[in-house]
Structure formats: structure tokens, C-alpha cells
Amino acid sequence: MQRKSLTRDECPIARSLDRVGEWWSILIMRDALQGLRRFDEFSRSLGIAPNMLTRRLTALVDAGMLERKAYSERPPRYEYVPTARGEDFRMVLMSLVAWGNRHYAEEGASVQVVERGTGRLVHPMMADADGQVVPLDACTLQAGPAASAGMRERLESFGQ
Template sequence: MQRKSLISDECPIARSLERVGEWWSILIMRDALHGLRRFDEFSRSLGIAPNMLTRRLNGLVEAGMLERRPYSERPPRYEYVPTAKGEDFRMVLMSLVAWGNRHYAEEGASVEVVERETGRPVQPMMATAEGAVVPLDQCLVQAGPAASAGMRKRLAPD
């Protein structure tokens, strides 16, 4: 088995995709964040094979995205509840909705992200910790404090 490069080992995108980058995992998280909790609910919503659903749910539990909680002892049955880490994934899904609508919804949006109180459409944005909006063209990715020399070199300005 070939080892991944050190750059991808420390890349937050690569690390994230390793845990939730698979098609079914993302759709399971979509459904979990929309309120589905039980195996049969996920199965009905997704039309996924039971063995595949079991593997993906177990992977999301191992990744800390979902928590497995018993709801029946006889027979033993479990529900899958988003953790705080799983709830944080909501922003990723909302960004995918906006991006997909912008680039792949020629017929119009079938799903929109809206403000709960007003129903007004919203767009994902970058903001400082204080809440000031920063245009995407004014943002960049730079090496962080824990970056290796290789990552620093890769992300160094030209």
C-alpha cells in the first residue's frame, strides 16, 4: 500500500475528505442534519444498500460526526445524532447547496438556503472572528503555526 504524501496528510481538505468525502457519507450527514435519526429513515431516504449504510454510519461515528444512541433494547436499535463536529458540517453542506445552485441548477434551484425568520435567501460568506464580512477574493490560504516545512514551501507566495 502506498503512503499518502506528507502534504496531503497535513492538509485540512485531504483530512476532511478522508472522513466525509464519500458520496453516501455526505448525503447521510445531509439527512442527519435535516432530522433523520434511524437506520430505516436513512435507508428509505437514500435507497442505499443496508451493508453500505451500516459501513457509512459506523465511519461517521468513528469520525466523531455522529453519535450512536440506543433507543430500543429488544431488539437492540440505535439512532444516529449529529455531534458538535457534525453540526459544524452544516456550513459545508450549505456551501455545496449554494455552489450547486449557482453552477448546476440550469432549471432553477430546487433547494435554497434561507434565513429562518424571514425566508430571504442567503449566501455563504467569509467573516472575521468579529463578524466583519471579507470578500472571497480578499481571502487566501496560508501556512498555519503547525505547518511542516514542506507545507510552508508549498503555500509560500510566489
């Protein structure tokens, strides 16, 4: 059985990658969520070309991940502050750290996700609406209220 192809607009992964999938964007968000705010700070941290940094910051502002706030009028200078949407991206980054450590850190972890107060190692996991941990292998995808017929058919075919 051939699956119907979906438009990029229907897939939440594709929509997300359209906004933050470019690797410079992910690294900028990493730095912003660690407290960097100014163009020069991002530039020093990443070693990114100024024109590329400008484009990526603009794209992240346009995607609602960062907010641009003026901190100097003469000359005009801006800080880039994570929005609530940008703060929510923290869990994606933490999951990438854990996944990368598990699968690509043969020499050992150079960065770990820990609880701020205790320093205890933590692992990303799924929780239900009541906050109860749900094992990842007990999770699946289902069509949401806005799913098209094609999306519903595609998801149903995965279960077979």
C-alpha cells in the same frame, strides 16, 4: 519550480475528505442535519443498500460526526445524532447547495439556503474573527502553527 508533494495528513481538505468525502456519507450527513435519526429513515430517504448504510454510519461515528444512541434494548436499535463536529459540517453542506445552484442548476434551484425566521435567501461567505464580512477574493491561505516546512514552502510558492 516543482512543488513538494504533501502527505494527506498535512492538508485539511484531504483529512476532511478522508472522513466525509464518500458521497453516501455526505448525503447521510445532509439527512441527519435535517432531522433523520434512525437506520430505516436513512434507508428510505437514500435508497442505499443496508450493508453500505451500516458501513457509512459506522465510519461517520468513528469520524466523530455522528453519535450512536440506543433507543431500544430488545431488539437493540440505535439513533444517529450529529455531534458538534457534525453540526459544524452544516456550513459545508450549505456552501455545496449554493455552489451547486450557481453552477449546475440550469433549470433553476430545487433547494435554496434561506434564513429560518424570514425565509430570505442567504449566501455563504467568509467573516473575520469579529464577524465582519470579508470578500472571498480578499482571503488567502497561510501556514498555520503546525505547518511543516514543506507546507510552508508550498503555500509561499502559491503567492508568487
